[in-house]
Amino acid sequence: MAACDQYTIETIGIPSLVLMERAALETTRLIEQLLTPTQVLVVCGTGNNGGDGLAIARMLHVHQISVTVVLLGDQTHASAQTKKQLQICDYYQIPFREELPEDLAGYDLIVDAIFGIGLSRPITGAYAQVIQTLNQAQASKVAVDMPSGLNANTGAIMGVAFQADLTITMAYRKVGQLRNKGPVYCGLTVPVDIGIYRNQSI
Numbered sequence: 001m002a003a004c005d006q007y008t009i010e011t012i013g014i015p016s017l018v019l020m021e022r023a024a025l026e027t028t029r030l031i032e033q034l035l036t037p038t039q040v041l042v043v044c045g046t047g048n049n050g051g052d053g054l055a056i057a058r059m060l061h062v063h064q065i066s067v068t069v070v071l072l073g074d075q076t077h078a079s080a081q082t083k084k085q086l087q088i089c090d091y092y093q094i095p096f097r098e099e100l101p102e103d104l105a106g107y108d109l110i111v112d113a114i115f116g117i118g119l120s121r122p123i124t125g126a127y128a129q130v131i132q133t134l135n136q137a138q139a140s141k142v143a144v145d146m147p148s149g150l151n152a153n154t155g156a157i158m159g160v161a162f163q164a165d166l167t168i169t170m171a172y173r174k175v176g177q178l179r180n181k182g183p184v185y186c187g188l189t190v191p192v193d194i195g196i197y198r199n200q201s202i
């Protein structure tokens with residue numbers, strides 16, 4: 001999938017931020033259509049999965065849905081696209097936190113945008129505690145692209161994994177989804193015919 005993204009961005013020429021916006025548009029549409037949330041907590045990492053989450057938060061906010069963003073990790077290390085999404089969320093004055101709220105009972109939807117296909121090592125420390133706390137919450141749980149903690153290549157649980165009720169994934173189902181208990185919607189966000197990828201030796 002990373003190779004597909006890179007091919008789309010570098011060979012076809014569609015900027016990563018455009019892909020991120022398309023991913024967020026499709027995910028937001030499915031969230032509103034399937035779940036009709038009113039109080040949403042979007043938990044973001046600093047990679048592009050987090051960038052997707054920030055764009056989703058903004059789109060829900062613009063649709064007058066109450067959204068709170070939790071940004072985990074060091075913002076200074078965020079990807080360029082995620083920093084751009086942060087700047088846009090700032091413009092909309094979307095409520096921001098760096099830690100989970102004490103009480104999650106007030107949220108009817110939790111969106112997991114912590115890690116996607118870039119998870120590269122077991123999850124430990126504060127990230128692991130956050131995912132364990134989120135798993136205890138009563139809210140509906142949606143994972144962006146991948147439930148955080150599942151390895152996109154092997155399907156292995158890397159220490160701890162978000163227990164998504166629904167995963168909305170970009171372009172292709174990933175191996176990791178095989179372990180996910182909820183349905184997986186494959187939002188067709190990559191703006192090229194999937195067949196083109198299948199013919200590529202990437």
Ligand SMILES: NC(=O)C1=CN([C@@H]2O[C@H](COP(=O)(O)OP(=O)(O)OC[C@H]3O[C@@H](n4cnc5c(N)ncnc54)[C@H](O)[C@@H]3O)[C@@H](O)[C@H]2O)[C@H](O)CC1
Binds near residue numbers: 050079170190
């Ligand atoms: N296909 C599409 O339409 C699009 C997909 N997008 C999204 O981009 C992510 C992949 O983004 P990437 O930055 O490569 O990786 P992640 O966001 O998953 O996070 C990586 C980030 O986290 C660090 N990290 C990795 N493992 C750990 C760990 N165990 N503990 C702490 N930190 C960890 C790593 O160093 C990175 O900084 C994809 O899933 C989609 O959601 C794009 O939006 C483009 C459109």
Ligand SMILES: [K+]
Binds near residue numbers: 049116145147148
């Ligand atoms: K995720």
